Amino acid sequence: MAETFAVAWRRIGEVPEGEQATLWLYGVARKVLANHYRGEVRRQALSVELDAEMADLYGTAPDSGVELTAIAQIFRTLPDADRELLSLVAWEGLDRRQIATVLGLSRNAVRVRLHRARRRFARALAEADVRFAPESRLNPTEGRFS
Secondary structure, eight states: OHHHHHHHHHTGGGOOSTHHHHHHHHHHHHHHHHHHHHHHHHHHHHHHHHHHHHHHHHHTOTTOOOOHHHHHHHHHHSOHHHHHHHHHHHTTOOOHHHHHHHHTOOHHHHHHHHHHHHHHHHHHHHHTTOOOOOHHHHSOOTTTOO
């Protein structure tokens, strides 16, 4: 609703008079909801792709015995900020400088937040008794993601 009225405020000159204003607002609200639903579908699709990426990351180690479903579920339970950081590294392949630019943070803030996100993810995996791949597979190679 707030977004609908924000659009109305930005386009106040286009709002018709009288009863037409209400109908116009319903039309704007409909478009705002449609945009929200499209965004949600995109986020879900990205989540599915990230789950597949995580499966590739963990699934190729023949001795890992990882339950990929458990990893995906644990990943989804992480706070939004942690998921975003881990996704930017693992899925998008961004380095700290690039992530800092995307999020409007300093490189040091990204380094600290990424360290904490990885630690929380590893702790959640350990609590669920999910064994994960060797350390070299969890951390990006030097140079590419440093």
